[in-house]
Amino acid sequence: xxxxxxxxxxxxxxxxxxxxxxxxxxxxxxxxxxxxxxxxxxxxxxxxxxxxxxxxxxxxxxxxxxxxxxxxxxxxxxxxxxxxxxxxxxxxxxxxxxxxxxxxxxxxxxxxxxxxxxxxxxxxxxxxxxxxxxxxxxxxxxxxxxxxxxxxxxxxxxxxxxxxxxxxxxxxxxxxxxxxxxxxxxxxxxxxxxxxxxxxxxxxxxxxxxxxxxxxxxxxxxxxxxxxxxxxxxxxxxxxxxxxxxxxxxxxxxxxxxxxxxxxxxxxxxxxxxxxxxxxxxxxxxxxxxxxxxxxxxxxxxxxxxxxxxxxxxxxxxxxxxxxxxxxxxxxxxxxxxxxxxxxxxxxxxxxxxxxxxxxxxxxxxxxxxxxxxxxxxxxxxxxxxxxxxxxxxxxxxx
Amino acid sequence: xxxxxxxxxxxxxxxxxxxxxxxxxxxxxxxxxxxxxxxxxxxxxxxxxxxxxxxxxxxxxxxxxxxxxxxxxxxxxxxxxxxxxxxxxxxxxxxxxxxxxxxxxxxxxxxxxxxxxxxxxxxxxxxxxxxxxxxxxxxxxxxxxxxxxxxxxxxxxxxxxxxxxxxxxxxxxxxxxxxxxxxxxxxxxxxxxxxxxxxxxxxxxxxxxxxxxxxxxxxxxxxxxxxxxxxxxxxxxxxxxxxxxxxxxxxxxxxxxxxxxxxxxxxxxxxxxxxxxxxxxxxxxxxxxxxxxxxxxxxxxxxxxxxxxxxxxxxxxxxxxxxxxx
Numbered sequence: 158x159x160x161x162x163x164x165x166x167x168x169x170x171x172x173x174x175x176x177x178x179x180x181x182x183x184x185x186x187x188x189x190x191x192x193x194x195x196x197x198x199x200x201x202x203x204x205x206x207x208x209x210x211x212x213x214x215x216x217x218x219x220x221x222x223x224x225x226x227x228x229x230x231x232x233x234x235x236x237x238x239x240x241x242x243x244x245x246x247x248x249x250x251x252x253x254x255x256x257x258x259x260x261x262x263x264x265x266x267x268x269x270x271x272x273x274x275x276x277x278x279x280x281x282x283x284x285x286x287x288x289x290x291x292x293x294x295x296x297x298x299x300x301x302x303x304x305x306x307x308x309x310x311x312x313x314x315x316x317x318x319x320x321x322x323x324x325x326x327x328x329x330x331x332x333x334x335x336x337x338x339x340x341x342x343x344x345x346x347x348x349x350x351x352x353x354x355x356x357x358x359x360x361x362x363x364x365x366x367x368x369x370x371x372x373x374x375x376x377x378x379x380x381x382x383x384x385x386x387x388x389x390x391x392x393x394x395x396x397x398x399x400x401x402x403x404x405x406x407x408x409x410x411x412x413x414x415x416x417x418x419x420x421x422x423x424x425x426x427x428x429x430x431x432x433x434x435x436x437x438x439x440x441x442x443x444x445x446x447x448x449x450x451x452x453x454x455x456x457x458x459x460x461x462x463x464x465x466x467x468x469x470x471x472x473x474x475x476x477x478x479x480x481x482x483x484x485x486x487x488x489x490x491x492x493x494x495x496x497x498x499x500x501x502x503x504x505x506x507x508x509x510x511x512x513x514x515x516x517x518x519x520x521x522x523x524x525x526x527x528x529x530x531x532x533x534x535x536x537x538x539x540x541x542x543x544x545x546x547x548x549x550x551x552x553x554x555x556x
Numbered sequence: 557x558x559x560x561x562x563x564x565x566x567x568x569x570x571x572x573x574x575x576x577x578x579x580x581x582x583x584x585x586x587x588x589x590x591x592x593x594x595x596x597x598x599x600x601x602x603x604x605x606x607x608x609x610x611x612x613x614x615x616x617x618x619x620x621x622x623x624x625x626x627x628x629x630x631x632x633x634x635x636x637x638x639x640x641x642x643x644x645x646x647x648x649x650x651x652x653x654x655x656x657x658x659x660x661x662x663x664x665x666x667x668x669x670x671x672x673x674x675x676x677x678x679x680x681x682x683x684x685x686x687x688x689x690x691x692x693x694x695x696x697x698x699x700x701x702x703x704x705x706x707x708x709x710x711x712x713x714x715x716x717x718x719x720x721x722x723x724x725x726x727x728x729x730x731x732x733x734x735x736x737x738x739x740x741x742x743x744x745x746x747x748x749x750x751x752x753x754x755x756x757x758x759x760x761x762x763x764x765x766x767x768x769x770x771x772x773x774x775x776x777x778x779x780x781x782x783x784x785x786x787x788x789x790x791x792x793x794x795x796x797x798x799x800x801x802x803x804x805x806x807x808x809x810x811x812x813x814x815x816x817x818x819x820x821x822x823x824x825x826x827x828x829x830x831x832x833x834x835x836x837x838x839x840x841x842x843x844x845x846x847x848x849x850x851x852x853x854x855x856x857x858x859x860x861x862x863x864x865x866x867x868x869x870x871x872x873x874x875x876x877x878x879x880x881x882x
Contacts, residue, residue: 191836193783200833229829231821231836235780237572237770237787241818244568248561249822262778265686269775274697275564288618288683288776330673332682332778339676357674 183219183480185210185471186246187227188257188267193234197387199259202282202464203229204454205445206256209468209502212448216505220480225472232258232267239263243271253482254471255279259460261286261332268298278485280471282464286332287340290532297486301466301527303434303537305333308409309340311539311555312381312432316407317348321379325354325372325403327365327393328383337383337409353377360389366396373402381407385459386414386431391421398425410434413542413549415457426544432555434525434537445502445523466522469502473520477512493520495528560698567701569818571773573811574708578766579791580798580806581712581719586759588800588861589723590752591735592650593658596665597763598787602672603641604634604764605771605781609685610678612772616687619680627691631768638764639757641668646756650749665788673779684778688771708769712807715762719803722758731755732801790817793843797850799857808859817843 187206189199210227219225228250232239239258246252255272257279258264264284272279273294280299281289287306292298316324324345328338335357342352353375358368372380380403384390390412397403398421408431418426445465446456454461471485473492478484492500492508497517500508511518520527527535539555579597586592608630615622625633649660672679679685692703722728734741734748742748771777781787790813798809820842824835850857 191833192840203833228825229832229836231839233783233786235783235786236774236776236778237781237783240774241568241572242821244565245818245821248565248568251558251561260780261682262684262776262780265684265776265778266774266781269690270773274700276697286683288686291686293687330682332780335676335682359670 181222182224182226183475184226184228184250184252185468185475186230186243186250186252186255186257187468188230188232188239188242188246188255188259188263190234190259190263191229191231193232193238193260195234195259198459201454201458201461202259204452205449205461205465206282206468208449208452208454209465209472211452212469212503213472213505217509219472219476225475227256227468228252230257232260232263234258234260234263236262236266239267240270243267247271247275247277252277253475253480254485256464256467256471257281259283261289264289264298264300265292268292268294273297276483278471278474278482278489280467280489282467283460285336287336290534294533295486296490296531296533299470299486299489299529299533301463301470301522301524301535302460303525303535305336306340307537308432308434308539309337309342309383310344312407312409313341313344313350314348315432315541315553315555316379316381317345317350321405321407322349323351323353323375323377324379324381324407325375325377326352326356326381326383327354327368327372328357329385329389330357330359333385333411334383341381341383351377358384358389358393362389362392364396365389365393366400369393369397369400369402378403379405379407382412383409385411387416387459390414391417394429395421404428407431410539411459414459415548418544418547418549423544423547430541430543430552431549432539432541433549434539441501441521442523448503462523465502466520466524466527469505470520470522470527472505473500473508473512473518476509477518490529490533492518493522493527493529495519495526564698564701567698567705569815571701571705571708572818573814574705574712575766575769575773576791576794576810576814577712577807578715578769579763579787580794580810581715581803582759582762582766583791583795584759584800584803584806585719585723585755585762587795588802588806589728589735590731590755590759591654592752592756592759593654594661594756594759595658595788595792596661596663596668597791598782598784599661599665599668600638600642600760600763601767601770601787602665602668602782604638604767605777606672606679606685606767607637607764608634608768609688609771609777613685613688616680616685618676618683619685620678621685627689627772630772631765634764634768635761638767639761642757642760643753646753650752650756662784665782665784669779669782672782679779682779684776685771686776688775688777690772690775693775704773711765711769715765716803716807719762723803727751727754790843793847795857796847797857799859799861801861802857802859805857805859805861809857812858813843813846816846 230242261284328334354372406429410433413431413433449456474489477488497519541552542549543552610621612630794809794813799805824838827835
């Protein structure tokens with residue numbers, strides 16, 4: 158019994174401590190899939206978001222010199238923990254906005270049962286499900302990553318333009334893989350392409366040779382892989398190369414990973430291309446890469462630039478809304494609608510001055526231009542990358 | 557911290573405790589009273605959640621449905637569907653003894669999860685089912701949560717009463733008899749296979765209802781929710797800690813574990829920021845440690861199963877006779 162009392166006392170004093178925080182702080186929630194299936198991806202994403210917050214604080218702070226503080230929550234990549242953690246962030250920590258969650262299922266649940274009813278704006282760096290577009294969200298849900306629909310469709314059109322009419326598709330059976338694959342399939346077939354194979358695979362298996370053999374039976378010489386290059390996608394690509402199931406390989410943005418070049422060698426990847434988002438006519442990405450390297454991060458990790466942009470946009474929107482959480486959603490659209498003076502990653506002081514002067518600003522993100530449409534989605538511009546030397550190089554833009 | 561925020565959080569916790577109570581009560585019927593080791597709670601949770609979602613959600617191009625039935629119909633449908641799925645599983649698996657049954661049910665839950673993920677025409681695949689109506693969902697944040705809480709509490713209360721009644725009836729005594737001594741029960745002419753199947757289906761239906769309440773609360777259900785950690789093992793811990801074989805113990809276990817699970821994040825958040833990410837794993841560790849401690853020091857749980865039922869007249873007479881004989 159004594160133990161229980163001690164525990165309860167500990168809990169109460171902890172919550173009391175949290176509530177006594179100084180008022181010169183503006184809190185935002187940083188909700189990530191820390192302990193779940195994307196545990197390996199989440200920490201770099203959170204780090205890059207923290208980088209944006211650190212830059213804001215180093216350059217004079219938010220809302221006239223207040224400190225921007227990120228409260229980290231764990232969504233464990235499932236709706237149960239996501240909703241629980243978001244409820245705490247919104248109600249107990251009283252955050253002014255929420256960055257995350259990382260996984261689509263958690264985004265849907267959190268938006269439906271916490272942030273939209275509470276009137277808090279949510280921006281996810283990696284929720285790619287097309288369902289997020291259709292949320293009944295009063296304009297309060299944004300994302301810095303394009304819906305899977307965009308990339309899958311533009312990749313399909315580009316492949317057809319390049320003269321590839323018959324492909325097989327292998328995709329990871331999660332929201333990322335199946336979302337991309339579905340969009341690709343619809344667009345590819347509608348424009349006269351032929352799918353010689355189309356199959357989902359589960360992650361983490363030692364061998365995918367039977368899947369690959371099945372896919373190659375359709376007679377296509379091009380394999381399209383929608384998977385992660387530092388996970389199952391690498392295994393699939395390696396085994397497809399080793400066994401000669403296919404000659405050409407095409408990947409989605411998840412496959413544009415340095416792990417592939419490191420593990421398989423550039424010599425073996427002459428027939429491999431991957432689509433990936435590209436920033437339009439700006440050096441935003443380089444600025445971010447430099448800044449992120451300087452704090453010890455790996456800028457090639459998946460979704461780190463999206464995560465950075467989400468945090469920086471949230472700060473900009475809060476500044477523009479004057480800290481009023483009910484106005485953040487309108488401000489979010491306003492700071493990145495393609496109109497106004499360009500603000501690049503890290504240019505916080507400049508942005509604050511422009512906002513104070515009442516001028517329109519347009520954030521040019523590291524992960525793309527990020528001009529929000531009415532649903533809070535970004536269109537995303539993509540390029541096809543091939544392996545050159547020991548790195549990926551842009552081959553052509555996707556239409 | 558504003559009071560209204562605290563209230564919102566408390567109401568949310570109560571709703572989740574209610575939903576998990578249904579899962580724990582369902583498990584209590586199967587394990588607590590009948591000795592059936594079901595390690596596939598997530599499967600029945602998923603069947604209930606998806607059935608109710610598909611029955612009530614508006615039409616969509618990505619999944620089956622568009623029936624838009626009233627929510628009540630969805631909830632009843634969820635119980636029926638979970639029970640129906642449990643029937644063939646029980647038929648096949650209940651012949652196994654405890655640990656084999658556990659392995660079989662883990663497999664079944666995994667099959668259900670993969671079917672949900674892969675059969676996109678029916679379940680929407682990874683996109684899941686969205687726009688599920690939530691009762692009283694149009695009210696403001698606090699009132700909407702309060703109304704939903706009232707619904708959940710009412711349902712849990714009815715289910716609790718139903719189980720209590722069933723367990724104190726001759727059926728319940730027979731189930732405990734089968735659990736404690738299968739050979740004796742066989743010798744008394746009990747049809748063990750059929751009785752176990754009844755308990756298995758009864759428990760699964762209650763779990764299905766819990767899944768349905770969860771889906772409607774979040775207005776969406778995706779395969780990510782069918783995570784064994786959060787939808788199977790957490791419930792086992794709740795039941796073991798609270799006291800299996802005792803419905804009040806099950807409810808208490810749910811409340812204690814969920815509050816520790818949820819509120820421990822405040823404690824770990826007090827650690828310095830460089831540990832912020834590592835600290836999140838502390839919660840998983842705390843839950844595991846708790847289970848170890850309970851099993852070591854109080855294996856019967858906080859509220860153990862009541863032994864002997866002294867308030868029943870026939871038992872009293874029996875005890876009187878015994879003491880008279882001495």
